[in-house]
Amino acid sequence: MTQAQLPAPSADALAASEQLCQHIRQQIAAQGGWLPFVDYMRLALYTPGLGYYSGGAAKFGTAGDFITAPGLSPLFGGSVAATIAHVLAESGGNIIEVGAGTGQLAAQILAELERLDQLPAQYGILELSGELRERQLQTLQTLVPHLAERAVWLETLPSEFVGVIVGNEVLDAMPCEVIQLNDGAWQRRGIVVNDEGFAWENRALDPIKDAAILATCARWPQIPGYTSEIQIEAQGFIKALSNSLQRGMILMLDYGFPAGEFYHPERSMGTLIGHYRHHTVHDVFHYPGLTDLTCHIDFSAMYSAAEQSGLALDGYTSQASYLLDCGILERAALLDSKSVEYLRTAAALQKLLGHAEMGELFKVIAFSRELEGATAPGFRGQDRSGEL
Ligand SMILES: C[S@@+](CC[C@H](N)C(=O)[O-])C[C@H]1O[C@@H](n2cnc3c(N)ncnc32)[C@H](O)[C@@H]1O
Structure with a gap:
């Protein structure tokens, strides 16, 4: 679908996008006319009041640009709660959710932990x-009003956290570097301004300052024009979470692959894409602030970031295997098979578990510190750790 065929934004949305473009143009000028893509993506998504996530775009659900798992069925969060309950029983402590979106996952986890009589003091x-x-506060007050006061919004990570840190589709929303092989050299992709708007322009990597990036690219297919991403912020984020975790688990769910599959000769254009009103957009300059930008996750890189901080790998598997082991089907079977809710759940399960939908593309990874109990629910089925 071409840009002309995509739904047009409202006049207000268009004005907000133009305001953001103006801000980005100023930042590019202030940096001497060129901005690394990672900085462009940060501005496009997180400029206060204007970025895609920080501005007024609907983002989630049918009226927005994409649907995430918690928006499909409460059984998703109910299943994730099975892992959390298992860990909290051993470690004690609390929960931190990173990148909580609409707050639906928080509400689902709290509701299930209440049912299990394992509510943490703080979420x-x-x-x-x-x-x-x-929006998260409103969701909690609507869906679980009696539990909403357990939610606390954090400015930073605690220095010595005990419990479970959980995040769904948060790593993929973090700004990434884009690197391309040209004339035999790996180059950093960046953004310039020209008469038509924003445009790509490559710059050489510095052999000293960019040594880590160059070492990574040396393992990629050496195909002229090969383009891919390094999730530099997501790696730093996993390290920050790992450093914060004194005892307990980090549980991350997202789409992506291990390095061998991610940096494959056939994936020569990388995975960076936009989401706009339920359409995939390949033009990363499409209405900045109104279009989500995202790249898939290299789970091997996340594993190595956690390992460097002394964490153990507790499990890595597909979303389908994870949810099945958490008992999602058994939860669905408790519903009245003649109810509308049952039919909705059946459709959601098809999406969450289907091999061609989210079941295989989405993965679940768990890291832990000082946990010695049995393998947590979710990871007792198919173990894919060997692929990392
Ligand atoms: C794609 S949304 C997913 C939201 C939600 N977890 C879900 O499943 O619907 C990404 C979320 O991560 C948040 N986010 C991105 N980077 C973050 C960071 N460094 N710290 C905290 N939240 C972040 C975004 O603001 C947004 O809420």
Whole structure:
């Protein structure tokens, strides 16, 4: 679908996007006319009041640009709660959810932990977007009003956290570097301004300052024009979470692959894409602030970031295997098979578990510190750790 065929934004949305473009143009000028893509992506998604996540875009659900798992069925969060309950029984402590979106996952986890009589004293939320922080509070007050007071919005990570840190589709929303092989050299992709708007322009990598990036690219297919991403912020984020975790688990769910599959000769254009009103957009300059930008996750890189901080790998598997082992089907079977809710759940399960939908593309990874108990629910089925 060409840009002309995509739904047009409202006049207000268009004006907000133009305001953001103006801000980005100023930043590019202030940096001497060129900005690394990672900085462009940060501005496009997180500029206060204007970025895609920090501004007023609907983002989630049918009226927005994409649907995430918690929006499909409460059984998703109910299943994730099975892992959390298992860990909290051993470690004690609290929960921190990172990048909580609409707050639906928080509500689902709290509701299930209440049913299991394992509510933590505090459910911390670390969220970059002020607009989403407000939405999360509203969701909790609507869906689980008696539990909403357990939620606390954090400004930073605690220095010695005990419990479970959980995040769904948060790593993929973090700014990434884009690197391309040209004339036999790996180059950093960046953004310039020209008469038509924003445009790509490559710059050489510095053999000293960019040694880590060059070492990574040396393992990629050496195919002229090969383009891919390094999730530099997501790696740093995993390290920050790992350093914060004194005892317990980090549980991350997202789409992506291990390095061998990610940096494959056939994936020569990388995985960076936009989402706009439920369409995939390949033009990363499409209405900045109104279009989500995202790249898939290299789970091997996340594993190595956690390992460097002394964490153990507790499990790595597909979303389908994870949810099945958490008992999602058994939870669905408790519903009245003649109810509308049952039919909705059946459709959601098809999406969450289907091999061609989210079941295989999405993975679940768990890291832990000082946990010695049995393998947590979710990871007792198919173990894919060997692929990392
Ligand atoms: C794609 S949304 C997913 C939201 C939610 N977890 C879900 O499953 O619907 C990404 C979320 O991560 C948040 N986010 C991105 N980077 C973050 C960071 N460094 N710290 C905290 N939240 C972040 C965004 O603001 C947004 O809430």
